[in-house]
Amino acid sequence: MAATPDVTAAEVPLETLVDTANRIRRAIESVIEGKGDVVRLTLTVLLAEGHLLIEDVPGVGKTMLAKALARSIDCPVKRVQFTPDLLPSDVTGVSAYNQQNGEFEFKPGPVFANIVVGDEINRASPKTQSALLECMEERQVTVDGVTYGLGSPFMVIATQNPIEMEGTYALPEAQRDRFTAKIAMGYPAPAAELEMLDVHGASQPLDKLEPVATTAEVRALIQAIRAVYVSQSVKKYAIDIVTATRTSPDLALGASPRATLHMVRCARAHAALSGRDYVIPDDLRDLAVPVLAHRLLPSMEAQGQRRLPEQTIVDLVARVPVPDTK
Structure with a gap:
């Protein structure tokens, strides 16, 4: 090289x-x-x-x-x-x-x-x-x-x-x-x-x-990834997704504040790799399962129904309102 x-x-x-x-x-x-x-x-x-x-x-x-x-x-x-x-x-x-x-x-x-x-x-x-x-x-x-x-x-x-x-x-x-x-x-x-x-x-x-x-x-x-812009509405959207895991009846343990930080960091990198210098809600949606699912513990009812945290995350993301970033 x-x-x-x-x-x-x-x-x-x-x-x-x-x-x-x-x-x-x-x-x-x-x-x-x-x-x-x-x-x-x-x-x-x-x-x-x-x-x-x-x-x-x-x-x-x-x-x-x-x-x-x-x-x-x-x-x-x-x-x-x-x-x-x-x-x-x-x-x-x-x-x-x-x-x-x-x-x-x-x-x-x-x-x-x-x-x-x-x-x-x-x-x-x-x-x-x-x-x-x-x-x-x-x-x-x-x-x-x-x-x-x-x-x-x-x-x-x-x-x-x-x-x-x-x-x-x-x-x-x-x-x-x-x-x-x-x-x-x-x-x-x-x-x-x-x-x-x-x-x-x-x-x-x-x-x-x-x-x-x-x-x-x-x-x-x-260092350059840190400069990728994240609007307040997108940050709020990340918090809303993580908060939804903490109140879901399918989960005994929701995602931590560290998970929110990791998701926003990954969203910056995901946006940059897509050729953008700003984060959009789709970046967070694409990363929700790989960033959040392994941190969660399913409830006893969810375990009985063989419902995986990945499935719960998909449902939660579909229900959380997407912000208007225009």
Whole structure:
């Protein structure tokens, strides 16, 4: 990849933002076939300074998607394989005694990277999963009373198998709430699966994937996303959608204020990727299910009726009045 000079947010016009995002998207899609919507949402979460949870059955490309995004950006990447015997210090780092100078030295863990890939996160114990709480929300790690800051950008991409599968733990509510969005890969279409057999059968495209954007570029894009305009009526619409989850009889636990913040951030990124420097209600409607559903707990009645939070969100969004932004 040709060297790219550092840029600042003030130097990033909307056209450049879209062009850079499209380069990253095309790089990921050279590895992940037939999943354009999934790749777009992944980029949306990255530019919204969020974290992504990918849940699906084994073998559909969850880890491949996370690795493809990581390799598309020229930045430090670390991978953690979550297992039942993984300790919190294996994730955050540990203070080790140095016999030469007689002092304790901090050995950074894998969270000290721009992109952290957590594979099968729900195979670790809740205690180990909670090691990510501070770094995901505050972008820092505290070990033995000393706080260490994390770099920018910082994104956790975690994969998990459905909770019904053997050897999995349920993610704590506080952990789920820190993930900006959750997506499911789903099975590929027959045509995409046929292409996968042709491409992946002869070689491993991930090995050939080269970075198409620098850390400085991504950092500048994130800053530029913050400048995307959100009107008061659209902000109120976001609050109305989240408030509806807190009063729904189908939900025992509604969305938190953090969810409102995440949805507006993602809406800014979604609008920019669509070539707009302002947010419209459709941005929020498109993001409501992936941003909100994983944070919600269905009521006992809803569980008895096998009614999923995703279905409840769709119904609530359909009932909340859409503001006139003209």
